[in-house]
Amino acid sequence: MRWLSSLMLKILKPAFKVNPIKTFARLLYATRFVVEGPSMEPTLASNQYLLVSHIGYRQIAPARGDIVVFHDPELSHQIDVKRIIGLPGEVVRVEDGQIFINGRPILEPYLKGRTWLHIGDIQEWSLAEQEYLVLGDNRDRSRDSRSFGPLPRSLIIGKAWIRYWPPESWGVLTRGGKNYR
Numbered sequence: 001m002r003w004l005s006s007l008m009l010k011i012l013k014p015a016f017k018v019n020p021i022k023t024f025a026r027l028l029y030a031t032r033f034v035v036e037g038p039s040m041e042p043t044l045a046s047n048q049y050l051l052v053s054h055i056g057y058r059q060i061a062p063a064r065g066d067i068v069v070f071h072d073p074e075l076s077h078q079i080d081v082k083r084i085i086g087l088p089g090e091v092v093r094v095e096d097g098q099i100f101i102n103g104r105p106i107l108e109p110y111l112k113g114r115t116w117l118h119i120g121d122i123q124e125w126s127l128a129e130q131e132y133l134v135l136g137d138n139r140d141r142s143r144d145s146r147s148f149g150p151l152p153r154s155l156i157i158g159k160a161w162i163r164y165w166p167p168e169s170w171g172v173l174t175r176g177g178k179n180y181r
Contacts, residue, residue, distance in 0.1 A: 018127050033069050033081065038080060039143065041138035049165035056159040062132060065175030067160040075149045081160060082144050086125060086133030093124045110137055125150055
C-alpha cells in the first residue's frame with residue numbers, strides 16, 4: 001500500500017501546488033465511477049476507476065472536451081461516461097465522419113483516426129439552452145447522443161477528473177481537442 005500512497009502524492013502534488021483549497025474541495029465532493037465497456041477507448045478502458053467531481057460545474061458550465069458522468073436519458077437506472085462535443089446554443093453537424101460546430105470543423109486528437117458508424121450519413125442537432133451533445137471516443141462502439149439526442153444539463157452528475165485504477169493508468173483527465181481548425 002505504500003506504493004499506492006506515493007503514487008497518489010505524485011499525481012495530486014502538482015494540483016495542490018496550483019490551488020490547494022480547490023483541490024481539497026474537489027476531493028471532498030468526489031465519487032468513484034467504474035468505466036464499463038469500450039465506448040471511451042482509447043481515452044478510458046473498461047474496469048478503470050475514475051474520481052468524478054460534483055462541485056466542478058457549480059460555478060462554471062461544462063466545456064467542450066470535458067469527460068462527464070451522467071444519468072442516461074432513456075435508461076434512468078444507468079450511469080454513463082462520454083465526452084462533451086456540443087454546447088448550448090450551437091448547431092452540431094456530423095457529415096462523413098467529421099464534426100462541425102456552427103459550420104466549422106473541430107479537431108479531435110483524442111480519437112484514433114476517423115470513426116463513425118455510417119460514413120455518408122448526415123446528422124444535425126440544434127442545441128437548446130442547458131443541452132449538450134455527448135459522444136464516446138470510440139464512435140463505432142458507443143451509445144451516445146446519436147441514439148438518445150441532446151443531454152440535459154440536469155442529468156450531468158459531474159466531471160471525470162482523475163483516472164486512478166489500475167495504478168499504471170493514473171492521471172488527471174484533460175479536455176483535449178477543444179480547438180477549431
